[in-house]
Amino acid sequence: MASSEVAAAADPEDLFAPEVIADPYTYFGRLRETDPVHWNPRAEMWVLTRHEDLVWLLRHHELFSSAVISTDRRPPHPPIDAADGPLFEEVRAFRSDQLVEKDRPPHQSMRAAVHEYFTPQAMEAWRPFVRRAVAELLDEAEPQGRMDVLEALAAPLPVRVITQMMGVPEEDRDHLRDLADKLLYINRGEPDRMRHLMEGIDGMIEYVSPRVDERAESPADDFISVLAQAENDGVFTRHQVLVNTALLLFAGHETTMNLICNGTLAFIRNPGEWERLRADPEGAVRLATEECLRFDPPVKSTQRIAAEDVERRGKVIRKGDRLRWFMAAANRDPRAFEDPDRFDVGRQPNTHVSFGAGIHYCLGASLARVEGQEVFRALAERFAELRLETEELEYSPSVQFRSLTSLPVAWD
Amino acid sequence: MPLRVTVDHDLCVGNGQCVFLAPEVFRHNENRQSEAVDPAGAPRERVLQAASSCPTGAIAVVDATTDETLFP
Numbered sequence: 505m506a507s508s509e510v511a512a513a514a515d516p517e518d519l520f521a522p523e524v525i526a527d528p529y530t531y532f533g534r535l536r537e538t539d540p541v542h543w544n545p546r547a548e549m550w551v552l553t554r555h556e557d558l559v560w561l562l563r564h565h566e567l568f569s570s571a572v573i574s575t576d577r578r579p580p581h582p583p584i585d586a587a588d589g590p591l592f593e594e595v596r597a598f599r600s601d602q603l604v605e606k607d608r609p610p611h612q613s614m615r616a617a618v619h620e621y622f623t624p625q626a627m628e629a630w631r632p633f634v635r636r637a638v639a640e641l642l643d644e645a646e647p648q649g650r651m652d653v654l655e656a657l658a659a660p661l662p663v664r665v666i667t668q669m670m671g672v673p674e675e676d677r678d679h680l681r682d683l684a685d686k687l688l689y690i691n692r693g694e695p696d697r698m699r700h701l702m703e704g705i706d707g708m709i710e711y712v713s714p715r716v717d718e719r720a721e722s723p724a725d726d727f728i729s730v731l732a733q734a735e736n737d738g739v740f741t742r743h744q745v746l747v748n749t750a751l752l753l754f755a756g757h758e759t760t761m762n763l764i765c766n767g768t769l770a771f772i773r774n775p776g777e778w779e780r781l782r783a784d785p786e787g788a789v790r791l792a793t794e795e796c797l798r799f800d801p802p803v804k805s806t807q808r809i810a811a812e813d814v815e816r817r818g819k820v821i822r823k824g825d826r827l828r829w830f831m832a833a834a835n836r837d838p839r840a841f842e843d844p845d846r847f848d849v850g851r852q853p854n855t856h857v858s859f860g861a862g863i864h865y866c867l868g869a870s871l872a873r874v875e876g877q878e879v880f881r882a883l884a885e886r887f888a889e890l891r892l893e894t895e896e897l898e899y900s901p902s903v904q905f906r907s908l909t910s911l912p913v914a915w916d
Numbered sequence: 917m918p919l920r921v922t923v924d925h926d927l928c929v930g931n932g933q934c935v936f937l938a939p940e941v942f943r944h945n946e947n948r949q950s951e952a953v954d955p956a957g958a959p960r961e962r963v964l965q966a967a968s969s970c971p972t973g974a975i976a977v978v979d980a981t982t983d984e985t986l987f988p
Contacts, residue, residue, distance in 0.1 A: 563948035
């Protein structure tokens with residue numbers, strides 16, 4: 505290994521350092537206790553880690569803009585292949601039209617147009633579909649005595665649900681899953697990530713465009729119809745309809761995958777808590793899923809950009825400064841949670857910030873909950889004990905996502 | 917028939933759907949959490965729509981005369 509790589513790995517500000525990717529809790533937990541509003545000079549951004557500070561930041565959307573991609577003119581971090589600069593600009597234009605990148609006032613009417621589709625009540629109606637899909641996937645895996653939780657369950661389930669919501673025919677599912685996999689490069693660190701991402705974006709636009717035309721003519725009860733209607737009403741442009749359909753596929757995919765894998769891993773490592781769930785899967789699963797969300801959240805961090813100068817804990821955050829807020833650290837804040845490093849499936853109240861807070865609170869939160877609950881309930885009903893087939897688990901090199909690359913388990 | 921409307925502040929994340937849908941009934945306090953300031957400020961259907969629209973299910977609506985739970 506070249507000496508420069510050794511030096512880079514030892515940089516205490518390297519958020520992509522292997523030990524920080526493997527265990528974000530130690531590194532960001534230390535920041536939370538010693539320097540909760542921390543300037544990271546290497547990534548050129550503020551790192552916020554306390555529960556109280558995250559809630560404050562999220563509820564002050566007028567101070568902290570979500571339009572990070574469109575506002576921030578700095579080069580991508582980590583660097584991309586030099587030849588991919590033009591691709592980066594295309595990706596920037598695409599992502600700028602995502603709902604998650606919008607501030608008020610447009611955000612309010614855009615969110616209102618899609619909100620109704622995702623309310624807790626509306627998502628409850630999807631529970632039977634989710635339950636059936638989980639049962640089908642587990643029926644396939646169970647006789648084999650082992651599975652990679654990611655491949656067999658966590659990755660296919662959300663794609664099945666989202667493609668159903670999009671009204672996509674079953675035979676197109678694999679194509680959509682392929683596109684979804686490419687969209688996952690959106691917040692990764694690999695230098696060639698822009699190429700994969702652009703393939704995913706182009707593929708989505710190509711696939712979705714004719715379907716939007718169809719739904720604009722003859723609306724159905726699917727999500728594309730909701731967006732097509734919003735386009736008719738002048739709330740979304742056609743580009744925004746396409747971008748946000750892709751967002752739905754992307755946002756609902758990796759996050760749910762991580763909830764299922766990270767939660768399952770937490771249960772395996774805490775057999776006593778697995779027993780508590782198994783004693784009453786139906787009754788205990790709601791709180792248990794919240795604890796999975798808190799303990800090892802699917803999304804480690806998200807970003808904002810300061811819309812004006814703001815002071816917090818004696819630090820001056822300047823207009824235009826980027827901020828990254830770590831729910832992975834806030835969810836373990838001892839000021840907000842008793843015994844925060846303990847995985848406790850009965851924890852209540854559980855004020856985790858894994859779905860964010862404020863006007864951008866995760867649109868798909870209720871869907872994620874239904875999916876998580878149905879998976880953990882089904883696993884608890886079927887398996888007395890799940891064993892890890894390896895202790896060598898790896899996480900994707902992302903600052904945003906807490907994504908296992910595989911989770912091989914076995915049972916008797 | 918008067919309504920009793922409560923917002924559970926352990927659950928409210930300040931998303932603002934209720935304030936958007938029924939601004940006469942709900943307002944954000946200084947913590948940007950919702951409070952029911954005037955349960956009679958909007959037609960019952962709109963109060964119920966606001967309650968069912970809450971992304972965290974923080975809002976409960978009760979018929980104040982009969983104590984019947986109207987939502988959730």
